[in-house]
Amino acid sequence: MRRRYRIPFNRPTLLGNEIEYIREAVARGHLSGDGHFSLRCAELLERELGVARALITPSCTHALELCALLLALEPGAEVIVPSFAFVTTAGAFALHGATPVFADVRPDTLNLDPARVAERVSQRTRAIVALHYAGVGCELEELERIAERAGALLIEDNAHGLFGRYRGRPLGSFGALATQSFHETKNFTGGEGGALLLREQRFVARAEILREKGTDRSRFFRGEVDKYTWVDHGSSQLASELVSAFLYAQLEARAAVQTQRARLWSRYRRELKDWARDEGVALPCIPAHCESAYHLFQLLLPNRRARDRLIDHLALRGILAVFHYQPLHLSPMGQRFGGRPGDCPVSEDVSQRLLRLPLYHALSDAEQAEVIDAVRQFRAT
Numbered sequence: 001m002r003r004r005y006r007i008p009f010n011r012p013t014l015l016g017n018e019i020e021y022i023r024e025a026v027a028r029g030h031l032s033g034d035g036h037f038s039l040r041c042a043e044l045l046e047r048e049l050g051v052a053r054a055l056i057t058p059s060c061t062h063a064l065e066l067c068a069l070l071l072a073l074e075p076g077a078e079v080i081v082p083s084f085a086f087v088t089t090a091g092a093f094a095l096h097g098a099t100p101v102f103a104d105v106r107p108d109t110l111n112l113d114p115a116r117v118a119e120r121v122s123q124r125t126r127a128i129v130a131l132h133y134a135g136v137g138c139e140l141e142e143l144e145r146i147a148e149r150a151g152a153l154l155i156e157d158n159a160h161g162l163f164g165r166y167r168g169r170p171l172g173s174f175g176a177l178a179t180q181s182f183h184e185t186k187n188f189t190g191g192e193g194g195a196l197l198l199r200e201q202r203f204v205a206r207a208e209i210l211r212e213k214g215t216d217r218s219r220f221f222r223g224e225v226d227k228y229t230w231v232d233h234g235s236s237q238l239a240s241e242l243v244s245a246f247l248y249a250q251l252e253a254r255a256a257v258q259t260q261r262a263r264l265w266s267r268y269r270r271e272l273k274d275w276a277r278d279e280g281v282a283l284p285c286i287p288a289h290c291e292s293a294y295h296l297f298q299l300l301l302p303n304r305r306a307r308d309r310l311i312d313h314l315a316l317r318g319i320l321a322v323f324h325y326q327p328l329h330l331s332p333m334g335q336r337f338g339g340r341p342g343d344c345p346v347s348e349d350v351s352q353r354l355l356r357l358p359l360y361h362a363l364s365d366a367e368q369a370e371v372i373d374a375v376r377q378f379r380a381t
């Protein structure tokens with residue numbers, strides 16, 4: 001039975017022009033991919049992040065698959081991924097023939113630990129995938145250096161990090177390739193949706209073909225060829241214009257969204273600080289050189305039992321808090337790729353103790369006060 005929560009973990013919110021833009025898309029008579037709103041979304045991402053090209057996709061997972069295809073992986077190729085990650089951060093590469101090699105994360109930011117990545121590099125390493133957990137940047141300069149030395153590509157799974165920054169530069173603009181998610185649970189949504197970001201021109205032509213069913217249809221639409229045909233491998237990875245119309249309205253409201261999320265995040269931090277200190281709970285950490293995208297607010301409880309008890313404590317009060325991720329190297333698939341207990345001790349430890357609190361644009365001050373009061377009533381020991 002599915003329980004109903006008064007305060008859910010996430011609630012999608014209309015921010016302004018979503019319905020109007022969907023009407024406009026219908027009136028324009030173009031509902032398939034790469035119409036007016038899809039191109040507006042792509043231009044906005046290109047401008048804000050300073051990348052050569054953004055391609056709107058049906059999901060972040062599809063964009064990660066495009067990354068895998070762009071790598072043209074040979075048998076035995078390895079891709080280094082964090083164990084503490086979303087399933088398709090690794091799975092999209094495995095689907096296209098890569099062996100995922102799991103590296104551990106830092107205990108403070110829960111982002112890839114460059115020292116652990118360096119240990120995992122081999123002659124077969126083709127890419128390193130950085131996930132900016134909760135919207136806080138990985139140590140990108142160190143990861144860039146490791147990737148360069150290994151002759152591998154740095155890829156950013158920037159699903160959490162849109163509009164966050166590392167040393168003043170936007171997350172999503174460091175990797176040769178980067179991906180975004182516009183799933184309902186992310187800061188900006190089209191229901192589903194995603195994007196592939198291409199920092200430089202060198203991958204653009206092939207990415208367009210892979211995304212357009214293996215055809216040169218994108219060039220045809222620009223008038224660069226007089227007919228389009230089957231030229232390479234490919235799939236159908238465009239997002240419907242209905243999704244993009246909704247998404248564009250959300251992206252237009254980015255300043256308000258990010259301000260509100262920063263406000264909610266900072267209030268959690270301020271009002272839970274004393275409780276956390278007394279109960280031995282760690283609050284999220286943002287290094288001084290990072291500007292967060294404020295995707296998540298997570299607690300690290302002293303142990304698994306306390307974490308599970310806090311979930312129940314909040315559920316009794318109508319509040320849904322969730323935990324994620326489970327270490328990928330210990331999943332059934334991870335074990336098929338050689339994952340063993342002890343390989344990534346930090347991921348194994350934090351996954352048992354972590355809890356995410358409700359954080360979404362429409363969370364009211366009164367609702368957040370209820371969450372904070374409920375958490376403060378909880379004794380971890």
Ligand SMILES: *Cc1c(COP(=O)(O)O)cnc(C)c1O
Nearest residue numbers: 059060061086159181182183194
């Ligand atoms: C949500 C998420 C994804 C997958 O996004 P979809 O758009 O649902 O495919 C991938 N990576 C990370 C880090 C995510 O949080």
